[in-house]
Amino acid sequence: MKVLVATEKPFAKKAVDGIRKIVEEAGYELALLEKYTDKAQLLAAVSDVDALIIRSDKVTAEVVAAAPKLKIVVRAGAGYDNVDLATCTAKGIVVMNTPGQNSNAVAELAIGMMIFMARNQFTPGTGSEIHGKTLGIHAYGHVGRLVGKYGRAMGLKVYAYDPFITDAKIFEEDGVIALNSVEELYSKCDYISLHIPATEQTKKSINRELLSKMPQGATLVNTARKEVIDEAGLAAILEERPDLKYITDIAADIQPELNEKFGKRVFATTKKMGAETAEANINAGLAAATQIVDFFKNGNTRFQVNK
Numbered sequence: 001m002k003v004l005v006a007t008e009k010p011f012a013k014k015a016v017d018g019i020r021k022i023v024e025e026a027g028y029e030l031a032l033l034e035k036y037t038d039k040a041q042l043l044a045a046v047s048d049v050d051a052l053i054i055r056s057d058k059v060t061a062e063v064v065a066a067a068p069k070l071k072i073v074v075r076a077g078a079g080y081d082n083v084d085l086a087t088c089t090a091k092g093i094v095v096m097n098t099p100g101q102n103s104n105a106v107a108e109l110a111i112g113m114m115i116f117m118a119r120n121q122f123t124p125g126t127g128s129e130i131h132g133k134t135l136g137i138h139a140y141g142h143v144g145r146l147v148g149k150y151g152r153a154m155g156l157k158v159y160a161y162d163p164f165i166t167d168a169k170i171f172e173e174d175g176v177i178a179l180n181s182v183e184e185l186y187s188k189c190d191y192i193s194l195h196i197p198a199t200e201q202t203k204k205s206i207n208r209e210l211l212s213k214m215p216q217g218a219t220l221v222n223t224a225r226k227e228v229i230d231e232a233g234l235a236a237i238l239e240e241r242p243d244l245k246y247i248t249d250i251a252a253d254i255q256p257e258l259n260e261k262f263g264k265r266v267f268a269t270t271k272k273m274g275a276e277t278a279e280a281n282i283n284a285g286l287a288a289a290t291q292i293v294d295f296f297k298n299g300n301t302r303f304q305v306n307k
């Protein structure tokens with residue numbers, strides 16, 4: 001059984017060592033393709049593998065076609081919009097993610113981003129404090145829940161909107177106020193932290209109209225995906241409302257234009273870095289390797305996302 005780790009943006013070394021240990025102890029072979037610069041390298045590397053571990057790497061129909069033995073793809077991370085699920089499903093390939101393994105890293109970044117914007121991007125001038133403000137968690141999954149917890153610890157009043165969580169106790173036990181509409185969330189909160197996945201339903205859903213509901217001086221923090229933002233709508237509302245701010249871990253396609261027009265009211269990390277901690281790398285990488293072994297040895301499909 002051959003397992004390939006294909007990472008254009010490699011894991012920390014400690015994570016790779018841990019993955020190797022798990023794979024080899026199971027009696028399988030590990031192959032590594034790191035920092036590849038050309039799709040052809042990936043196509044060649046998958047030709048004889050049974051399992052594939054990826055990060056933000058794209059598993060397209062072309063990649064699947066080049067991997068006749070492939071049985072399982074594990075995205076070491078939460079979002080799996082970089083995998084062509086329909087093609088994998090049609091070929092009987094199991095696709096998994098590793099939910100929760102990098103959430104803490106992303107949640108810490110979201111809180112850091114709030115403070116960074118409240119303090120004029122760490123440049124001179126009078127800033128503000130996040131204590132006592134309202135925080136809206138848009139999607140209360142693994143990351144959102146932690147951002148809520150850390151926000152509460154820092155004295156913010158936390159609201160959340162997640163229509164797929166029907167058990168009110170989850171919010172109550174966390175001391176978070178659940179709202180029934182996304183419009184209400186945006187209209188109540190000084191900070192909105194985005195944690196929705198990029199799906200057909202959510203793409204471009206953060207639009208001018210929704211953002212126009214935000215209170216005076218509000219900040220939108222995006223550690224989710226750029227695709228969920230209606231970029232033209234975002235630019236329009238930033239133009240209309242000089243009090244609003246936007247910070248993102250995933251630069252917009254129009255980021256240069258936003259930076260030029262709105263200066264310190266906007267900020268984008270140069271490369272997505274939410275999950276880019278040694279701890280998150282290790283957690284997600286080892287979970288991916290363990291899930292593959294457990295799938296082959298015991299048929300465990302608990303984390304399958306294309307059931």
Ligand code: NAD
Nearest residue numbers: 078079139140141142143144162164195197223224274275
């Ligand atoms: P998760 O699957 O645990 O949670 C996602 C939540 O979104 C779920 O609770 C679901 O009910 C909710 N949801 C789905 N559709 C919704 C909608 N239309 N409206 C409101 N809520 C909706 O995922 P997670 O681990 O919390 O990660 C969230 C997202 O963050 C991922 O999908 C990924 O895109 C992004 N992410 C980014 C980084 C980064 O490096 N910046 C790292 C990890 C995850």
